[in-house]
Amino acid sequence: MASNDAASQVNQGAGFMGWLNKRLPVNKFISDQLLEYYAPKNFNVWYFFGSLALLVLVMQLVSGIFLTMFYKVGDTTAFESVEFIRREVSYGWLIQSLHAIGASAFFVVVYLHMYRALMYGSYKAPRELLWLFGMFIYLALMAEAFMGYVLPWGNMSYWAATVIINIFSTIPVIGPGLVEWIRGDYGVADATLNRFFSLHVVAIPLILLLLVALHLVALRQVGSNNPDGIEIKENKGSDGKPVDGIPFHPYYTVKDIVGVGFFLTLFAVVVFFVPTFGGLFMEEANFEPANPLSTPEPIAPSWYFTPYYAILRAVPNQRIGALLLLLAVLAFFFLPWLDRSPVKSVRYRGLWFKGMLAVFTVSFLALMYLGLKPASASYVNAARVFAIGYFSFFVLMPLYTKWDRVKSVPKRVSFHE
Numbered sequence: 001m002a003s004n005d006a007a008s009q010v011n012q013g014a015g016f017m018g019w020l021n022k023r024l025p026v027n028k029f030i031s032d033q034l035l036e037y038y039a040p041k042n043f044n045v046w047y048f049f050g051s052l053a054l055l056v057l058v059m060q061l062v063s064g065i066f067l068t069m070f071y072k073v074g075d076t077t078a079f080e081s082v083e084f085i086r087r088e089v090s091y092g093w094l095i096q097s098l099h100a101i102g103a104s105a106f107f108v109v110v111y112l113h114m115y116r117a118l119m120y121g122s123y124k125a126p127r128e129l130l131w132l133f134g135m136f137i138y139l140a141l142m143a144e145a146f147m148g149y150v151l152p153w154g155n156m157s158y159w160a161a162t163v164i165i166n167i168f169s170t171i172p173v174i175g176p177g178l179v180e181w182i183r184g185d186y187g188v189a190d191a192t193l194n195r196f197f198s199l200h201v202v203a204i205p206l207i208l209l210l211l212v213a214l215h216l217v218a219l220r221q222v223g224s225n226n227p228d229g230i231e232i233k234e235n236k237g238s239d240g241k242p243v244d245g246i247p248f249h250p251y252y253t254v255k256d257i258v259g260v261g262f263f264l265t266l267f268a269v270v271v272f273f274v275p276t277f278g279g280l281f282m283e284e285a286n287f288e289p290a291n292p293l294s295t296p297e298p299i300a301p302s303w304y305f306t307p308y309y310a311i312l313r314a315v316p317n318q319r320i321g322a323l324l325l326l327l328a329v330l331a332f333f334f335l336p337w338l339d340r341s342p343v344k345s346v347r348y349r350g351l352w353f354k355g356m357l358a359v360f361t362v363s364f365l366a367l368m369y370l371g372l373k374p375a376s377a378s379y380v381n382a383a384r385v386f387a388i389g390y391f392s393f394f395v396l397m398p399l400y401t402k403w404d405r406v407k408s409v410p411k412r413v414s415f416h417e
């Protein structure tokens with residue numbers, strides 16, 4: 001840096017960089033966003049998942065572009081073109097596996113990323129909008145994954161699409177018409193596949209990219225939370241920098257690379273050694289072409305949707321089941337306003353919050369498991385119990401976060417070298 005006030009007077013450099021910096025603020029961007037951006041120094045492994053979500057997003061975009069070069073949309077061509085990609089195209093098996101398994105990896109990473117926010121109260125003020133952008137990303141991701149799943153036109157693609165689209169028929173008055181409008185036909189058909197292709201490949205990725213950009217701008221505006229839930233901007237040293245902050249580069253760029261290393265190792269183990277992951281990441285029924293005359297048993301959506309699917313099936317009345325499914329997703333949007341605790345991090349909360357977070361965690365995982373199982377009486381009854389656990393986390397939150405006996409939050413973050 002040529003000057004003492006690095007943030008405001010960035011070295012423009014000489015030669016080509018000097019020329020470029022006069023026309024595009026490259027050095028200023030690097031300085032503002034990396035070198036002079038102070039992040040809390042107590043990030044733990046839970047803070048890996050944001051950068052990992054970015055990595056998986058890029059991986060899905062790149063592998064998706066290559067798949068689109070060979071995939072042939074259409075009810076008579078789609079399944080065979082995916083077979084062709086896996087068997088004949090050079091490294092096609094790898095590209096297709098990366099993309100299909102990458103979808104599951106995306107949800108693993110995003111669920112852990114969201115769970116971190118629950119633990120450390122990252123959705124609370126001043127990060128409400130950051131959280132809302134995150135939730136819109138989550139919705140877009142669910143739409144993207146659902147439509148992508150239909151594209152190989154395997155038997156589970158066909159039946160999952162049929163079941164999921166039919167949920168819309170429970171909407172009073174407009175439901176049946178809406179279902180036909182979504183499908184573009186009287187059943188899930190070629191028209192449905194074509195529009196899902198267009199949405200999956202063009203529309204939703206654009207929306208996702210825009211939302212991720214907004215998510216990051218909002219993050220930069222308020223700054224990261226941390227495992228102690230202390231606002232580091234409120235405690236600045238004489239140099240004007242947060243006393244509990246460290247420059248993002250090199251500290252967190254290097255730390256994030258460690259996360260990337262771990263993630264890619266695990267991901268490679270799955271891709272090369274256990275690609276189907278016991279039928280969770282690739283289902284057996286999807287290695288057969290779509291067949292409207294043969295229903296797979298049981299019809300289950302991908303594992304990342306099954307908590308909601310279990311809630312849907314837990315209620316005998318289809319309309320109420322669909323409403324609860326909707327509420328189960330929407331409930332997350334309201335967290336910033338349901339939580340009335342004066343502290344953010346679980347570290348300083350009392351038994352009430354810790355207990356309810358445990359109830360939520362167990363319920364979510366149990367519902368995930370139950371949604372993969374057939375709708376037999378015992379599974380459905382268990383799903384009812386866990387659905388109550390799931391909703392009580394949200395509905396009772398204004399009460400138990402008020403009653404909770406919180407600990408006093410220290411002035412400085414806890415940091416062990």
Ligand code: HEM
Pocket residue numbers: 046047048049050051053054057110113114117120122123127130131133134135136137138212215219223224225226
């Ligand atoms: C494509 C998906 C996503 C990407 C690429 C992404 C990216 C990131 C990145 C890079 C960070 C900063 C690093 C970190 O804190 O880990 C971050 C923070 C955050 N994200 Fe996301 N995110 C995604 C989805 C979501 C979703 C679905 C939610 C919640 C509904 C969410 C909520 C948050 C919150 C609350 C923070 C601040 C956390 C804190 O400072 O403690 N994000 N995100």
